[in-house]
Amino acid sequence: MPEALSLAANNLLTPAVLFFALGLFAGLLRSDLAVPDAAAKTLALYLMLAIGFKGGVEASRAGLTADFFNAGATGVILSFIIPVVAFYALRSVARLDRTTAAATAAHYGSVSVVTFAAGTEYLRALGVPFGGYMVAVVALMETPAILTALLLAGGDAAGKQGLRGNLLREVLLNGSVVLLVGSFVIGAVTGERGMAKLDLFVNPLFQGVLALFLLDMGLVAARRLREAKTMTVPLVLFALSMPLVSCAMSIALSALLGVKPADAAVLAILAASASYIAVPAAMRIALPKADPGVYLTLSLGITFPFNLLIGIPLYQAVVATVLG
């Protein structure tokens, strides 16, 4: 598939992705280049607001169809079951302790909003006509994996009874979920009229903000890699192959549940992506004995760059081949 390869190269050469590479490079060389925390948090808020709002406006154009329900159901099921596969792989192959394996599995069952952003930019450039409602699917896929992980961790979950109620509230009302869903609803409600007001803010500005944000993600990923103390070959292999397994599971389930091919391409990218914003905070609360040096290094340091640089065009090509 030489065409896929040249498209992959093209994907590699967008400014946003190259700024990620610049951040990675600067971080690995220990440059003192740094994006202030407050800026990184604000850029993340902006991205979720823009992604949610755009998705809402697009959904208001098309209306909520059966396609949405197919994609949503597939996404939720994937988020519940991917952690099970990840957990057993981490336990048996990488010989990780139960708690860290469960926490890491939660990351792989959940999703990365920025991988979604980069992936949909790529699909748009290719003219793949996925639905605007896929933003809502992102939000649906953020949290189920956390519940699976808590079951997998069993008695090791912290804080016993008292905390459980709190935790559920904290997970469901997680800031990124609320902002993504809220912006989606605002986009859906205000439609074209709303877009007329926010057009410049959410559209042409988006690429630039994404570039700055990816610069920071490169720097953070590099620090994770540099400071990783507990990395082993099986763990690295897991972080590189789990996305492929998730992608395969996603394609199979999409075929089964009749997800339309364009949406299935987005789902494959989401399934392959791993969380690094919402899930880590939930894990610090629920599974504090799990080692963040493992799950953040794998999701942010290895899987995210892999997806950004190689995965996205690959998953798209496979979906196009398999599902047409």
Place this chain on the structure above:
Amino acid sequence: MPEALSLAANNLLTPAVLFFALGLFAGLLRSDLAVPDAAAKTLALYLMLAIGFKGGVEASRAGLTADFFNAGATGVILSFIIPVVAFYALRSVARLDRTTAAATAAHYGSVSVVTFAAGTEYLRALGVPFGGYMVAVVALMETPAILTALLLAGGDAAGKQGLRGNLLREVLLNGSVVLLVGSFVIGAVTGERGMAKLDLFVNPLFQGVLALFLLDMGLVAARRLREAKTMTVPLVLFALSMPLVSCAMSIALSALLGVKPADAAVLAILAASASYIAVPAAMRIALPKADPGVYLTLSLGITFPFNLLIGIPLYQAVVATVLG
């Protein structure tokens, strides 16, 4: 007035206002969604810069006419006398202690720049031709109320003699006043040539930044409401009715001093708005015994949402009916 109602609904449905509602909602449900402090401060600086600059350019187009002096004088007088009315209402009806009543009164005599921004967006959408110099009137109305409040507080003001001189300087050189006036002057001086350079920055970008800022204001207002310890029914009623009283006073004085109707609509919105940036800091210095749990909850938690969601279209409709 069914038309006014449908316009009000329209106002409710701008993305910016809906993002405020989203913030309020997320905050009341205790979501961990949060905008970093540094970002909120920077967005506020941006809004003042853009508002001031746009007003200055518009003023340079029209020139400074007698209309400006009428509106400015009306605004200053309102800022001086509204606190007196507020103070006696708070003392007699809400039975507040002298110092907290005086500090709260200062907030209602001063103005909210974001209410001004939302109000003028609404008026622009309706085609109400108010003057660009109204931005300068905003700046004029920020501080007189503080002086009235200090007189009303009497001997309770802190720090005795030594601090007075400092306080006056701090109030007059308050950052938001300086930035608003400075940007207005820069807009007026550079005119169309300046606007050619900053057009995108201050115009199409504005709605998006306002949306993000209002999201944060919703979160902060919700926390105020959640943590309010000293709220009483009379205080809540005050926060809901004082804007109406101020609006009425503003309309009467506008008629008396011959303010043109379009400007009077802006003045009514300004009079009804309450400060939550410049005045609180001045009160922490001058009246530290006043309870911020009262004045910030009333101005930020009740009056601001009320004005944004209901007040603005209401005041406009009343001004249109009364002053034609």
Place this chain on the structure above:
Amino acid sequence: MPEALSLAANNLLTPAVLFFALGLFAGLLRSDLAVPDAAAKTLALYLMLAIGFKGGVEASRAGLTADFFNAGATGVILSFIIPVVAFYALRSVARLDRTTAAATAAHYGSVSVVTFAAGTEYLRALGVPFGGYMVAVVALMETPAILTALLLAGGDAAGKQGLRGNLLREVLLNGSVVLLVGSFVIGAVTGERGMAKLDLFVNPLFQGVLALFLLDMGLVAARRLREAKTMTVPLVLFALSMPLVSCAMSIALSALLGVKPADAAVLAILAASASYIAVPAAMRIALPKADPGVYLTLSLGITFPFNLLIGIPLYQAVVATVLG
């Protein structure tokens, strides 16, 4: 040269420069107007990203010609030798101690990215056709001066052997150098295709961000001036005349090495500018006994405003007269 004067006035009247004046004014009057640190750092990152990227795209249009090598070589030589002149002036005329003189000299040999931004805006407005590769020259000129300064400081440099290796790495991998060069390369690699994605972000947005950043620089410069404890008349004279000397050296060397006149105008502005981001941090590490109250006050408090308000049009006029 009345035309030059009217152009200078025009330069003075851009919004960005007037916002600098506003910041200076507010700061000198001790207004509490302040831009959060995190915002200032982020705006600086944005400016470097945008400047680098635009330069890279322009360079990709023109290709790397001999002109680039001439300008680059001239810039590097200037950065090495300007500190020597500055050092002897500071030692003999201003009677500064050896270490502080060396550290200050490093600032004047290096460059200011924001002076470059303001200068190139000015030249663009005049239609001076300098090369996009001049951004790369900025990066080349950032660090050589630091090496000269360490030699000039001699035995006073801190930390002895062990630190030297570290310091070199820190200086070469300084965040602003990495971001500027990296963005330049990304611009050069992605060319028009990249520009199509980031156009709005790096072009029309630029002026607005520059205005906000210069507002902050005005505030910081004012605080430097207000708190300056160790200022003497000779030091102030140095900060006002050294840029003229550097400009003269730059013109002479440009003539000698055959730099084309448009590029020579940029080089003159760069030579006259003094660093206040990269060099101070390097000096805190390498020459901690040097007084930052001297070098930051001179570069940020005096030379930067001088260049912005007077120097830029002056250097351009002189280059145009001398080199045609």
Place this chain on the structure above:
Amino acid sequence: MQTVRRRKLEIIVEAPVLSRVEAILKSEGVRGWSVFAGVEGHGATGDWHSEGLSGAEEKRLIFALTSNDAADRVLEKLVAFFEDYPGVVCVSDVDVMRPDRF
């Protein structure tokens, strides 16, 4: 200057569980405290840096002046808490004015 001896608690906890420690302070009768944000740190489990992406490892410092008894009760509770969660705590003697506040 007339001062009275009280205890100062300094507690470092992860940001996601800050509110749980604050609940302990409140329940044990500590009447005031202030919270500060760390920028980085080093410990048995490696290095962390506040970074704005995940924020999961960010640390907070709680600074609380209180009575000897309340400090003791808080420590008792924190022993159990720190079995589950990472963090450190120390107590020291301080002199304060207006001792009735603490």
Place this chain on the structure above:
Amino acid sequence: MQTVRRRKLEIIVEAPVLSRVEAILKSEGVRGWSVFAGVEGHGATGDWHSEGLSGAEEKRLIFALTSNDAADRVLEKLVAFFEDYPGVVCVSDVDVMRPDRF
């Protein structure tokens, strides 16, 4: 290691009046201090959070190493100051090198 006993002042004040406390430190002969920003807190008058909108309730921590005498004089002045303004202060013993600096 040769160290000398000095006093450490830790003062929490509201950001809008920080400069007034710094003026007291200077006037009483404290020769150095460092200031840190709080992110939230709890006290007799309720909770506060640094939020970026009003900033009126933001708190600062002043950390100052100084001599016993200067610390005493500062406390004396702060008694009066804290009658008007909210805040807390504590003093404790510390060991320092280069004692002539403090």
Place this chain on the structure above:
Amino acid sequence: MQTVRRRKLEIIVEAPVLSRVEAILKSEGVRGWSVFAGVEGHGATGDWHSEGLSGAEEKRLIFALTSNDAADRVLEKLVAFFEDYPGVVCVSDVDVMRPDRF
């Protein structure tokens, strides 16, 4: 509550050389520390404010609980370090739980 006496190091250094002090802590056997960012300060060399432009004068506070011996060794090294670089350090007694950690 069973507690044990340990030492608390508080070190103020300039941000550009923070990592050099951290290297000293590590080499002398300090097993954990936390870093905080100052917002402004005053000292023999004048005032500084964290400002976002140069950042050269920004200060960091290192807070480290450690054993008496490690604290002593660190102080020994810092004497030399503070001859070159600006900054202050103090040590004090604290009570900790889980003393084997420090």
